Amino acid sequence: MARPAPPDGISTRLPAASWEEALVTGNGRQGALVHAVQTQVRLTLGHERLFWPLEEPLPAPHTAPALAELRALLRSGRPRAAAERVVELARAEHPGYARTRWIDPLTGAGTLTFTPARPGWGSLARHCEYATAVVREELPGGLVHEVFASRADDVVALRLRAPGGVDGVLALGPLPGEPPTPADTVLTSGPHTLALRVAFTRPRPNTPTGYVLTCRVCAPGGRVSVDGPGRLRVRGAPEVVVLARTTLSRTGGAPEADAALEELEPDFTALLERHVPRHADLVSRARVRLTPRGRADSAPVWGEELLAAGPRPELVERLVDAGHYAIVCATGELPPTLQGVWSGAHSPPWSSGYTLDGNLASAVAALYPLGAAELMLPVFDLLDSLRGDFADNARRLYGCRGLLVPAHVSTHGRHNHFGPEWCLTLWTAGAAWLARLYWDHYSHTRDVAFLRERALPFLRAAAEFHEDFVSDDGFVPSYSPENTPADSDSQACVNATMDVAAVRDLLRNLLRAHRVLGLPGARRWAALAARLPGYRVSPAGELAEWASAAGPLEQADHHAHRHASHLFPFWYEGDPAFADPALRASAVRAVRARLAWWRSSDADEMAFGLVQLGLAAAHLGLADEAHQALRLMATRYWRPTLVSTHNRGALFNTDICGGFAAVVAAMLLRSREGRVDLLPALPAPWTEGEAHGLCARGGVVVDRLEWEGGRMRAEVGARASVRVRVGLPDGTVRRLDLVPGRTETVEAALAPRR
CATH class of the missing domain: 1.50.10.10 (Glycosyltransferase)
Known part of the structure; x- marks a missing residue:
């Protein structure tokens, strides 16, 4: 099977009023929120394990002797x-x-800014390319910067360029506001290094004792001078490359700057070439297309215009790409927290972390159907620990x-x-x-x-x-x-x-x-x-x-x-x-009753509840109801950056980044051991489309699924030899004996709309 085209990205003309309106890049361990305004480049950097020690964990309360009383x-x-x-x-x-008592919160490590000596005025353009994880922002006056978090070298790489050379101040500092508990913070500047060292005053055996955010600054052909603690002035550089890494300390005392950064060649292009194959493999294994073949041109897709046009198939398609991209970027040694691998606050909502009664399950829900099963291993590593x-x-x-x-x-x-x-x-x-x-x-x-x-x-x-x-x-x-x-x-x-x-x-x-x-x-x-x-x-x-x-x-x-x-x-x-038909009918009524509330003006917070409804509707074959859940998610819970929120337009949160894509996948492919159903909940607006690389239970892989003109066709394979029943949209069932390395083709008419 030909590999599907890599996913597109998203663009916005809107400046970032705060870190919550950032474009994102990450390699699972290191993350960068990229949130420029017209006069300044801003990066908030973080690490997946940077949980600030908050409160001593206590033993769970000893209520076992009172169980009979509680039951009574x-x-x-x-x-x-x-x-x-x-x-x-x-x-x-x-x-x-x-x-x-709250859990230890995920916090950002610090903020790196570049303020040009002669800022321009006017509009800016901000872009995120999903296939490479490169964020690019173009400021008025010609200043351009690009940034990505490398999966190959575990570093955040930033490149600045401007007509006539880069001229301005690079500054590194802690997050604004008071931290959750006291800490000793030191900012230093060297000839080509910025460092922020933080030592926690109340660490615990299971938490880091501190961290250091080190930025190595390379400006060949330009001049770099110290401009104060945490500040470097750059003059006349054709380009500036900054290599940044957050490292956590497990020993006492102030953490040391990351000397390993000196071993990396500060070649932005070479770093990117090593990174892209690893990242692109994860985001490109499965693709969903709901719009006519062949996008007209490579012009930017502006997020604000896409959202304003409403929940058309193009928006759904783009949100699948955007959501899966964010979850891939946020999965490293640990799974995504409520905010992925990103945080711009000392005290994020619900302390970020892992919420196991719904949010984490939603965030990772698309990893299996979209073919990134190895990214589930961090979930099990966390739980086993x-x-x-x-x-x-x-x-x-x-x-x-x-x-x-x-x-x-x-x-x-x-x-x-x-x-x-x-x-x-x-x-x-x-x-x-x-x-x-x-x-x-x-x-x-x-x-x-x-x-x-x-x-x-x-x-x-x-x-x-x-x-x-x-x-x-x-x-x-x-x-x-x-x-x-x-x-x-x-x-x-x-x-x-x-x-x-x-x-x-x-x-x-x-x-x-x-x-x-x-x-x-x-x-x-x-x-x-x-x-x-x-x-x-x-x-x-x-x-x-x-x-x-x-x-x-x-x-x-x-x-x-x-x-x-x-x-x-x-x-x-x-x-x-x-x-049991009666019990199944009761489930259908339950979906419709809960969905009726979500359509009301009172429904607002916790978008992953719509993921739960959408998955249930898709499983039950309720195409209209599953599509309604998608429409509500698509129109309420995404910023123009196509990063999702917890409430309508508020609270940076990534749980429906995975959940939205999972609902779309469930509408196209339902599976259990020994059985897969193709297009079980195809809504009327999706008149044509195709999907590549969708994965199902039983080790089944749908290499290609396409529908158009009232008919569908699929190529079905498997990871291991298996006998499987394939349910088709016309109500028939095919029995296939699948073996690795070979696909079987099935075709059928689409079910008529009632």
Whole structure:
């Protein structure tokens, strides 16, 4: 198969009012926010592990002895009292729980600026090229700069050029505002070096003791002189190249400048040539086209004009490229935080970090379908590094074996963040949900060694928790992330549908892992599955968000809410229970009920709730509803830079960068072990298009999928020999025996629109 063309980029004529309106580049470890105004170049630099030490992690509260009491309160219809009792016990145990405790925040390392001696006035142009990760900004007066974060050399490279030579001041400084905790900060300038050294005054064993941001400045043919601490004046240089790197220190004392930068040849072009193949491979493996073949020319696509034109297929196509680009740039040794690998603030919203009750799963949701499975490994590296804390959480909170995952983590995995309203200690589905990502890695890659050595231990530990925790009446306590039943005064609950669905999914995957690996001992997991509650249909005929009542409380549905956690059964392979037509119809009604709220003017925050709805709608074959979710995401949550936000037009956040692309992929390809469906939720506006390199469960790869004029054609291959059923849009099913290195072609008519 011919490799698809590399993705285009985006441009904007708008200056950056703040770092949140930056264009982005990153190599996963180093990140740069590029946010020029007419008179100054600005780069905010960061590192994926730069979590500022905030608070000493505490042991999770020891509430296990009170579990019977908590259950009695919930069963008697007193959920608020149960939530408050957890907080009371925690505060009695440790005074640190007297207030809400946050995770260590992701912060930027510092800001590098260049101020020309003779600034120009007028318009500027800002560009980001996805195929190379180069950001280019053209300032009035002719000053041009380019910047990228190299995957080959782990350095941020900046090149400045101007007619008549570069003349101005390079300045390095810390982020504006007060840091979360005190730190010793030193700025230095050398003949060709700027350095910002920060030593944390309250480091911990699991955090860095400080960091240094080093900038090596090369201006051949020009003059460079020190202009004060953190400042260099450049005169008459044909071009200036700056090599910047943030390094973290794990030892005491002030960190030293990065001497390794001196070993790099300051050749911008050579650095770029080493970087591009690694980056381009990740962003180009899969492509989606929803517009007529052959874009007219190579003229810039202006983000502000693209957004103003509305949710046309071209915008959807561009947002898939933009979102996947951002997630690739933000994935290194660690997965993307709420803000990817970027932060321009000391105290970002929700401390950035990893939010495991929805945001992280959304951010990485497109990595498998778009063929970048290796970028999921940092997710598992992070989780495996925190397993000791997860096990302590399970033991201390509930007296159980296994793993209990908190909603928020960064430098540790202890369950410290909760309160009487946000009663997050009652959320027990986290490890079961994350276990699905482990299974999906095997399902997409067919890596049996990964299944045996990494996935199976996590799945087994996640199931052991529920083997101990699940009571005769199910999940008590429980929590449907951040929602409150309509007839309750607390988020505390029993038998959240998410718990039921996630643990059912976990146990199915654990049984399959036993079969694949030929292991004994599966009966215990089948016995646990038999103990789980079933799903419930609400009086309105919808799949209920809570699978049973809590004493006198019905636990009635509350659709005016940003999460859609009860739709978990449709985000991945689907639960076989929904082969029941009545139960499936209830799920359709639940999607439509929650989507109706999102269409209202009150719906605003947390765009990844639309990802949850879009994935569920696509799985259920609801093309119009999936398209509505995309339209809402496309028109509310992207800046002209095509970097997404958390709320409408506010709060830099990357979780729907992956989630948006995942919904588009799910509308084109649905999969489970042994079955793929082509174009399961194709909306009417997508009259023609094609996709290359989409990946499915079972190790299936759709090398090419195209549709036009009422017909579709696909070339289907596989990573390993497999027999698969292929569902076609006309309702027929083909059975294919696939072998590596060979594709099979299928064709069919598109289903008529009802």
